Amino acid sequence: MKKTLIGFTILAAATVITSAQVKPGATATDVATYTGADRMEKLIAGAKKEGSVSIYTSLQQADIGKLGDAFEKKYGVKVIAWRAGSEDIVQRSIQEARANRNTVDVMETNGPELESMHRENILLAVKSPYLGDLIGPAILPHGEWVGTRLNVFVQAYNTNKVKKEELPKTWEDLTNPRWKGRIGIEQEDSDWLAGIFADIGEARARKVFQDIVRTNGMSVRKGHTLLTQLVVSGEVPLALTVYNYKAEQLKKLKAPIDWFVIGNAIARPNGMAVARKAPHPHAAVLFYDFELSPEGQQIIANLEFVPTSRKIDTPLNKVPMKFVDAKVAIDEYDKWKGLYRQLFNIRGS
Template identity: 50%
Template sequence: MRSDRIICAAATAAFLIAASCALAQSSRAPDVAGFDGADRQQRLIEGAKREKELTFYSSIPPADISALVAAFDKKYGIKVKVWRADSEGFLQRILSEARARRFEVDIMAGSSSALEPLYRENLLQEVKSPYLAEVIPQAVAPHRQWVAVYLSLFVQAYNTNLIAKDSLPKSYADLARPQWAGKLGIEAEDFDWFAEVVTLLGEERGLRLFRAIVETNGISVRKGHSLLNNLVAAGEVPLALSDYSFLAEQSKRKGAPLDWFVIAPAIARATAQGLARNAPHPYAAVLFYDFLLSDAQPILAGRQFVSVSRSIEPLYKGPLNLIDSGVMLDQARKWQDLFQKTIIGPSR
């Protein structure tokens, strides 16, 4: 599975990366990342103008990347070269480039489950950005080498033509009722969501409950949140248990017969950014890093993402549990195995 491969790749690459980094050409990224003072912004802009461009690896959806890059280019006239893949994809590419002593990426943004291994391989650089004070505390990793740019809130999405609002389940226990037979769907790799829900319900109780749901009603397993969301809109999956709020809300606003709600406990996964320790365009990279924490936040909120800005009213106002990517990385094999045995295997 995706995160299992992430762990293996990070572990096997560690020695080679350490050796490569020791031999790599010195980057100015650590110095630029530490800029402070009243002239910080002007120094970054002047340096970025000289560099003219930066390279951005990301798993953010293409249309949303385009909106962010266009706004940055309009403001600063700096070209952003984008390479897009899923979070595992850009993690693997960065690890491969580090082994080859080829440092091309300046900024990367994707699931915090991919940023955390890069921190552990010493490939990220802390940025002393003044904009960190403007985001919610949970957005900043304890080691401060990555920071969330938005939160992917897991929601339950349903087809409004097939399910009446007043019949929606109010708890996970309600999903074990026979009325939900053949109506439930889940994303194939959301083991970390599963882990967080089960842990918060109480591991023994939570596992027992999900086993009962699968045994009684079955769960359709689909790969990819966009696909799952589209299947809800099409009526093929009447109720998805692990859709993303921004996908559901975007579909709803486009007129699809789809709405969403949240069964407590509410779970979110951070989509985070990090500065490459060996960034070849450090001035432009740090300027873009700041941009993603400031000007980009209302853009993201306008596209129905859960912003990390303190000053933007959140799409979801209830209590929120953020997945700890460090803990999940350490416990991934356990929860992947339980997810496979509890949900994936019996559902096939």
């Protein structure tokens, strides 16, 4: 009788362990490609057994904290986030993969950097049921990363220094001498320039920006947060390359800033990917699903980011947009960086 009971206990334990995975000994590939009717049940059970998910992110700590807290509350799975710049995330992820030191589950950062990691063969396509909710530019043909939010370049102005009726309606309006010494851009927005050239044509774009700089100059600042803060302070009354979510965040805090768009806003998907050898594959895919779900996308919208889900309504995605392909930002980087520096008289490395 005791032998039978012991045998039954071992069998029951084995059954629980097996049911907590999409299959016994499941790899990240197994989990990412599983589409059975019990997919969510197995993801949750497997994630609870794994206990945590490791995320490398370039989101601000408060922002990833909101997503992480909601995920932990919903599933009881701990989020361990390492925050760094997007380039540092690429470097660390590639180095660890080459050393077979697999510590990261999910990378959450800029589109061009995710595309770079795809080319290093360290990411994994996930068959999520939420992919069908997303706008077209958020979906990559290879499927190894997905756009979760948009960086939308807009024009921002200090509402104490610039009257609304003064705002330029075309790029040519910025050649008016009234803007002398009042315009600024971020130092490294060459992908924005690529989008503008594609939108209005190379000849027109080249001429109008040459004329703007020749007539009125251009204040070049490093960092979008700094540039946006300088608009608020009035040091840069009008900035050409501000992310609309950042301007909107400060506007809601009653700062003297608002934003508008000349022509089409230039947009670039940023997002996330699951590591090819994720050590916590169920938790990784569960977090991936969570961020793409209406619940996760609403959290992103509440943070004033522009979500990629068509199910989320926000005024931030109502402007006309022209999308920049992340591959262009990589393959033609030297071309656009050189032209950007030439047009806006940027010196140094």
